[in-house]
Amino acid sequence: MRPHDHGDCIRRVLDEAERRASEDRVNFTPVRRHALEILLESHAAMPAYGLLKRLDEDGFGSQPPVAYRALDFLMEQGFVHKVERLNAFVACMYPDESHAPAFLICRNCRSVAETCVSPSPAALLREARAAGFAIERSVMEAEGLCRACAEEGGAPCR
Amino acid sequence: MRPHDHGDCIRRVLDEAERRASEDRVNFTPVRRHALEILLESHAAMPAYGLLKRLDEDGFGSQPPVAYRALDFLMEQGFVHKVERLNAFVACMYPDESHAPAFLICRNCRSVAETCVSPSPAALLREARAAGFAIERSVMEAEGLCRACAEEGGAPCR
């Protein structure tokens, strides 16, 4: 992950989410908003039970459905993606664009860089058409080493 | 999934696995081989505990490590892939080629068609390079409706 002004980065996404939520008349409740804020704190993927722990500490309840319901909502709205490879969740960096997310997952520090590939890569679309398969969503997950971790023990990405 | 001679399909993959295993001097033990056979029975993804049940019925033991150890081996050797989206496993249809697997996952019948995309799609490689990220493996998972299920209640794919 390239260094960046993370405060800006959070604010930008949060504002966009706020805007989209009110526009779509969906209910951006405190627990949902706070869950998104927590996920935005870093670009690392966070497990559901990690999020739950944070939500609990902040007074939102301690039972699994608290976290999973917030996550379900945020994913439906496209504010959060699940990184299947890690069974963990990250805030979407492009909440304003329709896209098929692609993740660069660092196996060392678990940071997750999201880059969008076009809705679905052309090669895959071709294959799918040939097989008579109708793609509804797709995701790409690549595992490897991020720049910081490759630079030998460099500070973990933020 | 297009109709095909599944007997041939199984034999072909099993032979190739056998060949590769002896070539690489790895130990293709009965439980490992049988696990692969079970996964080859259909192109649907099978959960670890489903595989475990089958292995148990066939006399290979009933504890989770039985299944997970066999799966770990088969994945290391590239004979089996994990479909993260389903927490389930499928036999690889291209055990003789190095590839980044791409899955077309039917949300209705859970059939999984594997198609290989080149080691990593060009667009993603470009993004990764720009971010200083070194990709080690990647996978693409697309969800949708397979031909059989799209043809309204058609027989589930085999």
Added chain:
DNA sequence: TGCGGGACATTATACTATAACATTCAAGGG
């Protein structure tokens, strides 16, 4: 013969996710 390593057995436990049902509360129609 002894040793080293891979495979397997066994027990226990950690982690991930959802089902099912009760409660609350706000918006809208009669």
Added chain:
DNA sequence: CCCTTGAATGTTATAGTATAATGTCCCGCA
């Protein structure tokens, strides 16, 4: 104003996925 309705949340229980840790067996080899 009251009632209905539905979304959001609270609460309890349980299902499903995966690994840790330790010990045993057996085979190849010095």
